[in-house]
Amino acid sequence: MSPPEHSSLIRRLAEGLRFDLVGIAPAVTPPGYGHFLDWLSGGRAAGMDYLHRHAEARRHPDSVLPGVRSVVMVGLSYNPAEPDPPASPRTGKVARYARGRDYHKVLWKRLGALGSQIQSEYPDAHVRAVADTAPLLERDFARLAGLGWIAKNTMLISRTLGSYTVLGALLTDLDLEPDLPFGPDHCGSCTRCLDACPTDAFDGPHRLDATRCISNWTIEHRGDLPDEAADQLHGWLFGCDVCQEVCPWNRKAPPGRDPELQADPRRVAPDLVGLLDADDEQVADLLRGSALTRAKRSGLLRNAAALLASSGDRDAVPALTARLADEDPVVRSSCARALDRLGGPGASAAPDAPGGDGTPR
Incomplete structure (x- = not known):
């Protein structure tokens, strides 16, 4: 079989x-590598x-699979079928992918299944599956594989699916015919994603400053939030979708069809007080099997x-007070x-808490 025939077979399997x-895509130094270093x-x-630490490894995909010749890029849509519920100060927003x-x-x-099928067809082939867990500039390779373009908000946009997609890659030493980039x-001239960012995290097209990004603070940051970040979450409990919500390409995109990526109702708009009131098993169950485990x-x-501190909702005081004894x-x-922001420490700050003599206020 020729490289085009190999490629056609692998596409059908995928x-x-x-x-x-x-x-x-061909296994080459990604075009955006210099921009990444800058x-x-x-x-x-x-x-x-x-x-x-892994910057040098992103220079070429042979750091992920020695001898790699081709990168098979795949994508899945997670675009929700239903609109989000109205925002509320008592609920937290969760990025759609999570x-x-x-x-x-x-x-x-x-x-893994695709890799097994490929190795069944080509017993001497070597493969490695990657899904956001290896030093690979996946969006660059997705563009090289013809899946879409990298937008001004740094997301990959597909003409048919928009940007609500997750990407994976299968690296192989098979010599495949690449798609056209x-x-x-x-x-075009649209800057809605840049203009809509509530924390001004973009200092120009394709220039995201993670030090001002809500997704970074709510997901990647460990330890206490700095005051300026804690006050600028804009209702987001985990991640942020604002720059995607305003994109015209997402308004045209069909709902995702994959049942495994459909939203669990508990994770669409979690009740913040309920989350603080939950026991450890309930919190673990909310996180279990989801991308929320990253936080x-x-x-x-x-x-x-x-978020409750920013809401000004004093009804949250009892739940916050109970967590003053948390192990973490x-x-x-x-x-x-948060209690300081809401009017002072302790359950006594709650309007319906008992007074000093044990009677309700």
């Missing part, structure tokens, strides 16, 4: 595994030190306390700070 997007040297990676099953596990399972940028219990409860020092300090 489509049979229900991937929404499939394309093949981004790091400019201090825009915030506390994500692992990006600095509402269903952990996309890493979904991609790993199917990429996606050429034109269909953002861990500590980060999720910390973020809930920060980050949770304790976040709740103490």
